[in-house]
Amino acid sequence: MHTDLVAALDIGGTKIAGALVDGHGRILLHTQRATPAQEDGDTIMRAVEAVLGELTGSPLWSRATALGIGSAGPVDASTGTVSPVNIPGWRDYPLVERVSAATEGLPVELIGDGVAITAAEHWQGAARGHDNALCMVVSTGVGGGLVLGGRLHPGPTGNAGHIGHISVDLDGDLCPCGSRGCVERIASGPNIARRAIEGGWQPGPDGDTSAAAVAAAARAGDSVALASFERAAQALAAGIAATATLVEIDIAVIGGGVGKAGDLLFTPLRAALRDYATLSFVQRLTVAPAQMGTDAGLVGAAAAALSRQSSATTAAGVGG
Template identity: 65%
Template sequence: MYAALDIGGTKIAGALVDEEGRVVGRAQRPTPAKGSAGVLMGAVGSVLDELARDPGWGVIRGLGIASAGPVDTVAGAVSPVNIPAWRGFPLVDEVRAHPMLFAGIEPVLIGDAVAMTAAEHWLGAARGFDDALCMVVSTGVGGGLVLDGRLHPGPSGNAGHIGHISVDLDGAACPCGARGCVEGMASGTAIARRALASGWVPPAGEPATAATVAQDARRGDALALAAFDRAAKALAAAIAATGSLVEIGVAVIGGGVAQAGDLLFTPLRRHLDSYATLDFVRGLEVRPAALAQDAGLVGAAAAARLLADVPGPHRRLDPA
């Protein structure tokens, strides 16, 4: 049994995952993204406390942490773009110090999108592909790569971080410091922001979120449909560029925005045909993630499983 944390801009999720990759216990808290570092860590501790009340906690062999990035897997630190109070935050040290964690259990840090990639390649939509891009499209946009059949996290754990490549050189400034990033055009918050800016108004009593935009898009609202089309176009440009660079065979997309289904994937595939024009990129397949919201947790557990018997602090996930 392995424990897993999945930390994002919207929620902090925890799970117990068995050797077959099945989630057998859960806990979750909202992410206090505007709170202090201590408040944020308090939410993480609360998730761990709830997991520790599960009988399965007593037999865990490892703990994996998937976090929004950038991450520094060597230092065990995180600097999520959407969590301002955490800049170089020593998350591994803080989790290791939690009173419910057993001696000898060494937390393993991995980027959330790399975790999703590990899970989808192990059990999901990228299974059987030697070269794949997996993306999380949610509050932010992240990604991870499988190359030559192996997870490729890179030296710091951030390889494949597609959300912060630019697809619009004159685009809006991104919190990361660049302009025109994919995240600023295709994340859930970006979809809602774009819809509002174009004149869309959410139904009375409904929040202005990507999920609400999706509800109106399904009813045929032109402004809501246009917001999803713009997001799909940005994703298509980034996927085609990645395919041109490293010759992937499939792009797998998960996260909350992917739950919109055909509202996202139909225009995405159409735009991809316009961008993926070179012979070796044409025909690049796009698939929805098979593991849905559990991919980050399963991937974090997979990282812990791989390294459960490797000693030493701040271990790196060996891409081999």
């Protein structure tokens, strides 16, 4: 059995990546294409099929036993469809059916990208050895996923753990999702930058208004930039504490571009967490930076495909 591989797809608004991954999480073959995100659905699917073509054309392909997909969301694993916010051409797009057809009926497991990164961090990264974990991606958006009782918990549609759309400010700004004061509306990279600019922060001569530029200014002591990061940290702490109180996680892992800000984010986050995570059973909660890097989506999609296989074999009364 150990010679078996799984195929993985990581689909986002910028790139579509594919890989063949072994049972130890090692990527043996990697390929990617730019996502034609503004094109129609079938044009986007042709880019996916081009990635799959490179995988199926490999001599290793004959060993692939399943395929995992981590996609920008929302996804609906119960129907095999995706409607990614940042890929307008796909609305209720039958991705599982189309991928299955392109791979001659290989079993396909679909999960949201936040859940995929969670699977990777639990299998190989910062949440390894933790049976109850929340993993978050804080970048252009804020996504996440849960591990409960030692197993990935994607929920019925594959979106469980989507912490970016917990409201942490009841009368806060309207979020594009339709709610108010969401974690994402306060803590995502573009919103950290927006708040700094609204507060009077001036970008340097290069005109860079990214969250990374705000982080550089904060490190140099700019008080408005610092305040924007502190507000983001507070929103993240409130969302993490709410999650820990609800399902008893013992670690929160934070990745994504904003997570790379290091102490600038983690120091005020840990301080704010002490204010919000006050009950005895959440006081031991730790916060750690993600370890998996850019291949996390692929490794996590592979992990989901592998765990689906192992539960199928167990259910059939074979192995374990």
